[in-house]
Amino acid sequence: MTAYHPLPRRRVLSGVVAAVLALPLALGACSSDDGAADDGKIELSFFWWGGEARAQLTEQALALYTSKHPEVTFKKTWQANQGYFDKLATLTAGNDAPDIFQIDDNYLAEYATRNVTADLSEYTKSGKIDVSKFQKGLVDYSTVDGKVAGVAMGENTQGLVYNKAKLDAAGVAVPTTGQSWQEHITWAKEAAAKAKIAGTMDPSADYKAFWVWLRQQGKEFYNGSELGFTQADVQAWFELWKGARDGKSTPTADVIHEGNATDVTKQLVVTNKALTSWVWANQLPELQKNTKDDLAVIAYPGDASKQWARASMYFSIYRGSKHKDVAADVLNFLANDPEAGKILGTDRGLPSNLDIRTQVAASTDNEAMKETIKVMDELGKNFGPAPTVPPKGHSTVRSELIKAAEEAQYGRATPAQAAEQFFAASQAAIKR
Missing domain, CATH: 3.40.190.10 (Periplasmic binding protein-like II)
Incomplete structure (x- = not known):
């Protein structure tokens, strides 16, 4: 000492x-x-x-x-x-x-x-x-x-937690690290058809999922005190998940809204309303306490090296x-x-x-x-460099993403309209 x-x-x-x-x-x-x-x-x-x-x-x-x-x-x-x-x-x-x-x-x-x-x-x-x-x-x-x-x-990093017990019972292969986002959505559609449960939670309102996806596109959530993405990036993200909802890979908007809650006990993977939830990997033990089914965790889809050691x-x-x-x-x-x-x-x-x-x-x-x-x-062996710590206003940006994404999820706005809403609100939040 x-x-x-x-x-x-x-x-x-x-x-x-x-x-x-x-x-x-x-x-x-x-x-x-x-x-x-x-x-x-x-x-x-x-x-x-x-x-x-x-x-x-x-x-x-x-x-x-x-x-x-x-x-x-x-x-x-x-x-x-x-x-x-x-x-x-x-x-x-x-x-x-x-x-x-x-x-x-x-x-x-x-x-x-x-x-x-x-x-x-x-x-x-x-x-x-x-x-x-x-x-x-x-x-x-x-x-x-x-x-x-x-x-x-x-330390934690982004983690895709899935219900191994229900997938095994339905004879569905578990998701694997390295699947592309579209491959994951296709897997979720097939899993839903066999397990009779939505294949994946829709993470379009989840800032950490959006952040990983951005890094895999060569972008960042923030560049210093400025946004690191464009309105077009947000629209592409929202359109990806509109396609997933339309294809029945995800639950309905009301159920997605439940999953948007931060309470671990309300995550869809433990309420049996989806076969996956998008969380922090270190939350697996707490999630496991809330279900008798065996759960497991992998990296988010895409290039896992774009994830990082996050405090x-x-x-x-x-x-x-x-x-x-x-x-x-x-x-x-x-x-x-x-x-x-x-x-x-x-x-x-x-x-x-x-x-x-x-x-x-x-x-x-x-x-x-x-x-x-x-x-x-295992993920730590391939972690890429950490991004900069989010600037002031980040908590508001997170809230605005949920608002805009839910407008798209409920069909009250198109992906383009929701993207415009979120981008404008985010710019205002970090400039305050």
């Missing part, structure tokens, strides 16, 4: 509210925390989202750190995903934000460009936060404007924390300590440290988790 030396502190975050983002950074200088207490004790505030299971695991890992470093304790706060970033905005506005906070790629660039997150480059370069066992793409996908804005606490979520340190060195040591511990790795498992994604990942795979009796790690390791 690396030594640490307390530094000046300040309290977190900019959020989604424009007025909050415009607050002067000097506001944080008024923090009520004056540093270490007279007895040498240091309390770090720690904020994350997730369910009760994640809360328990996180608290256990932090308690382990305190057992090894009794001078460091934690003020722990967690809540469900809904409203989390609104709370961060409120904490920022009230000058009462945490030393360490969980964040994802929807907001990382936004917070980093507002100078909310500490630049962790000095720690990663010195090894005080050891990223030597991380996939290179995970480090790249944590970097904004040349500064490391967070530490990836889990499922990060921990960042507030730029004004008075205990940056201590906070960095905590992040290094959570990412690289074998005992902590065993506690945290794959709750936030597959462990970023590949050695810890191997340890978790060897020690777990969760077959879905083992399968996920195996697939991720």
Whole structure:
């Protein structure tokens, strides 16, 4: 464990509210925390989202750190995903934000460009936060404007989860990595006819599916702070899936709408309304909990090398924390300590440290988790370079894709009209 030396502190975050983002950074200088207490004790505030299971695991890992470093304790706060970033905005506005906070790629660039997150480059370069066992793409996908804005606490990539049990029962060959998108749609039509269940969820509203497809066309979702695709690209994407719906490869619009929900329990592969769902590969274990059928996961259609090591979520340190060195040591511990790795498992994604990942795979009796790690390791051999972290406005772009795609799915708009709607809304979102 690396030594640490307390530094000046300040309290977190900019959020989604424009007025909050415009607050002067000097506001944080008024923090009520004056540093270490007279007895040498240091309390770090720690904020994350997730369910009760994640809360328990996180608290256990932090308690382990305190057992090894009794001078460091934690003020722990967690809540469900809904409203989390609104709370961060409120904490920022009230000058009462945490030393360490969980964040994802929807907001990382936004917070980093507002100078909310500490630049962790000095720690990663010195090894005080050891990223030597991380996939290179995970480090790249944590970097904004040349500064490391967070530490990836889990890795995932896009995954096509399919119902192996129902396909086997119907005598249908399972989908395979390397099929083209049209081949997958044709497979889905044939599978639906035999299994009497829609062959594939329609992912036209799914930004990660669109992103992979774009990369396979030589495009990107973003080029810096600009869109990396054209309106014509969106139209081609929507037309691809209109053809799939017309050909009965997918369910009806009402069922597709159910699958557009982010709730794992509502994914069509576990509600028996489609034979596949388009998710993150690390979600396989959670999906498996919700069905008695055996599930499996492969890469998305097309060239799998266009997928990348994506940080499922990060921990960042507030730029004004008075205990940056201590906070960095905590992040290094959570990412690289074998005992902590065993506690945290794959709750936030597959462990970023590949050695810890191997340890978790060897020690777990969760077959879905083992399968996920195996697939991720296999895909990782061919990962291409990670794209840049999405710019501010990305969360709005994601929402606008769902709106436009559903207009096309329900037949309220043609692919061309839906593409025009999404492209205009996306341009407005990232220019705000």
